[in-house]
Amino acid sequence: MSVVRAEISTCYTLSQRNESINDNGCSVSFDKSLCWLKADYGAQVERLCPFTYCPTVLGCEQVASKLLYSHMVTRVCGLTGEWQDSNYSQCITVVDQFPHCIQGFCRVCPDLLRDLVISVSLTLSVVSVALLVAAILLFSVFDSIQEWICKTILWFVIYFQVASVMWMLIEGAYLYSRFTIFAMRHNDAPWSLYTLCGWGVPLIVVIFWTIVHEYKSRQQNSFCWVPYAQGSHLWILAGTMGFALIMNFIFLLGIVIILVQKLRTENSAESKKIWRTIKATMLLVPLLGISNIPLFYEPERPSDVYMLGSAILQHSQGIFIAVLYCFLNSEIQNAVKRQLSKVPIEFFKPRQRFETERTYVPENRNMTKHGMPMEELECVKGNPQESTVNEVCKIFTI
Incomplete structure (x- = not known):
């Protein structure tokens, strides 16, 4: 006022x-x-x-x-x-x-806090205006740039999806080779060929799909290729991924047959053999991506349950593998326990009290009731008066 x-x-x-x-x-x-x-x-x-x-x-x-x-x-x-x-x-x-x-002439008296607030507000206003101008330029003037950025991101998403399925196929082929006659060979696995197939084949497939989708499909003029999961050319991607998953399913059947034949030679109980077979099969299902096979059938009007299950199966393979092959693995658990056991915790334990006592006796070096040779050191734990001759330990010699 x-x-x-x-x-x-x-x-x-x-x-x-x-x-x-x-x-x-x-x-x-x-x-x-x-x-x-x-x-x-x-x-x-x-x-x-x-x-x-x-x-x-x-x-x-x-x-x-x-x-x-x-x-x-x-x-x-x-x-x-x-x-x-x-x-x-x-x-x-x-x-x-x-x-x-006079306050009436200087308008408002200087205030450091108010000046700081005004300065920060002015800076934020300038930044907001700059961002607004950038947004207008990005979303209005450069529509083509915005669309190609969206298409690039979508292209990488599709590429990594195909690459992940291709690497599942490589995992299945390598695992099957370890169970068959190839396991008798001592040469290393063709890692360069695996790398070329894991990253090169998806690249060729996605580039071919991109060319067809961009120039031949009905969605060629749509924004950001939406909806891209339509048209007969989608089988370029779906066929490649489906072939990889079907091959993995065949590898899984072959591995299960080999495991059953091996378990028959053992002298364990039949129920135990069945349980070990089921356990091995369930462990291989997420590793080889077999759980993604039902997703190739998509109803015309997918329900919420289908969409939720599809999202979980498509994006949770890494979690399933980490839980089954890492966190539930007894060898890894034992290794973690061994590392934790090496952590020094002596610092937190209560320290015991030690006392030493040196007694000098004549040069005859004979043990008497009055003392002991000076070359020996009596180590007493607790109260020295309660020690006996048997508690004497020789530490060093002078």
């Missing part, structure tokens, strides 16, 4: 309380700047100048402390009970000499 409004409020409050009338002098009066309270006949009343100093301005704090009570407004109550004109000459002198120290 400004000084003038505060003075108006004071005079109004006094008038409402019927305290503004003075029978022995001047009554409460407002001179458009200050509210003058009751005064006796002939009295001279002083008030502070109706403005506020800015002490945060350099040098104004000294000016305020020096002139605050020396330069004031005066007004005299006449003998007739009427107020004379207010004398603001001293206040006008302050305004003329130090206008930069």
Whole structure:
């Protein structure tokens, strides 16, 4: 609230309380700047100048402390009970000499916190305007650039999906080779061929699909190839991935047959053999991606259950493999336990108190009831007085 409004409020409050009338002098009066309270006949009343100093301005704090009570407004109550004109000459002198120290002239007194907030707000406003302009340019002027960015991201998503299925096929082929006659060979696996097939074949397939989809399909003029999962050319991707999964299913059947034949030669119980076969099969299903085969049949109106199951099966293979082949593996669990057992925890155990005592005896070096040879050191754990001869241990020889 400004000084003038505060003075108006004071005079109004006094008038409402019927305290503004003075029978022995001047009554409460407002001179458009200050509210003058009751005064006796002939009295001279002083008030502070109706403005506020800015002490945060350099040098104004000294000016305020020096002139605050020396330069004031005066007004005299006449003998007739009427107020004379207010004398603001001293206040006008302050305004003329130090206008930069008056809040009315410097607008608002400097405030470091307010200046910081204004600076940060201005910076954020500039950044917001820059981002808005960039968004307008990106989404309005350069529509083609935006579309090609979207197509590039979609292309990589499709490529990595095909590559993941191709690597599942390589895993199945390598695992099957370890169970068959190839396991008898001592040469290393063709890792360079595996790498070429794992990354090269998906690249060729996706590039071929991209050319057909971009120039021959009905969705060639659609934004970001949406919907890309339509059209007969989709079988370029689906056929490759389906062939890989079917081959993995064949590899799985071959591995299960080999396991069953091996278990028949063992002398264990039949139920135990069946359980081991089922367990081995279930472990291989997520590794070889067999769980993705049902996803190739998509109903015309897929339900929420189908969409949820599809999302879980497509994107949870890594979690299944980590849980089955890492976290539930007894060898890995034992290795982790061994590493944890090596963690030094002696620091947290309570330390035992040891005391040593050296006894000197004559040079005859014979054990007596008064002591022991000086070459031997008696190690006493706990209270030395409770030790016996059997508790003596020879540590070093002087």
